[in-house]
Amino acid sequence: MASLLAAVPVTVVETYGDPADAVLFPEEEAVVAKAVAKRRDEFTTVRHCARAALHLIGVPPAPILPGQRGAPRWPDGVVGSMTHCAGYRAAVVARAGEVTSLGVDAEPGEPLRDPDVLTMIADESERAALAALGARHPGTPWDRLLFSAKESVYKTWFPLTGRWLGFEDARVRLDPDGTFTARLLVEGPVVEGVELKVFSGQWIVRDGIAATAIVLPITTPADPSSAVHA
Known part of the structure; x- marks a missing residue:
């Protein structure tokens, strides 16, 4: 981390x-x-x-x-x-x-053990993206990283809103360069007068741990639809 x-x-x-x-x-x-x-x-x-x-x-x-x-x-x-x-x-x-x-999450650096969990946390487009990532970059626990990223999204979201955010309420795109983007599918939190619709963060798999993190600094994003990633 x-x-x-x-x-x-x-x-x-x-x-x-x-x-x-x-x-x-x-x-x-x-x-x-x-x-x-x-x-x-x-x-x-x-x-x-x-x-x-x-x-x-x-x-x-x-x-x-x-x-x-x-x-x-x-x-x-x-x-x-x-x-x-x-x-x-x-x-x-x-x-x-x-x-x-900010929100951080750490998980075992291995694929999800129960395939039903992926169905619960990811929509069809996210599952298709994970399959494509797995084909191009085997050996990375992409499904576990998706789970972790959504946990980090929630931990970042909740202090700003005090509201629940389900797995289905944010669509996450993982990129092989160690970054990810989460697009909120519900009304986003308003920070400094700007509604945030996108959280961006980073991921790493090291020493048997899959970790993700999002940090929202005190700045007004140049693009009102997004937040600066860590």
Whole structure:
């Protein structure tokens, strides 16, 4: 994730394990008091990453509790996103004066195990595009990247709107150069007086992880129909 976002004004902390010194605030402990060990480890370590990232931008440690629809409630003046999958956790934060919203997601770097999932998350045109990509660039888990990209779209969208966004509400195009574009098929969020209809981002597959990221900087896009990608 850090290499994916090296060129944008965000701070990334990531880990491939669960450090023994990762601890929770009492308010956070209450959230996972009855959780299984796997869920507790994910919850704890990703917040450990988040607090380390916040420290790097000068924000003191504080509880990061789930809010509406489970979205993390960041300290005032901060935007951020967290992600975790088997063997990997990461948090990305930025000052609200530099970034409007951001979303990151990490998944196992392998194809989706259940073919029915692709039918649920992708329309016919997206599935056709994935088939073409797979024929030209075999070995890349394109279906998993599509899933991840749509997760990043949602994580970017929700802080701006407070509304649900289904998989069918954004059409994603993955490009072999490590970028992707998501066209919103519903009314987009209005930022600085401009309705955003397109989110653009980046993807990477490395060290067994498929990761995607979108960062919307504090700028009015030259093209009102799109947002600047990370």
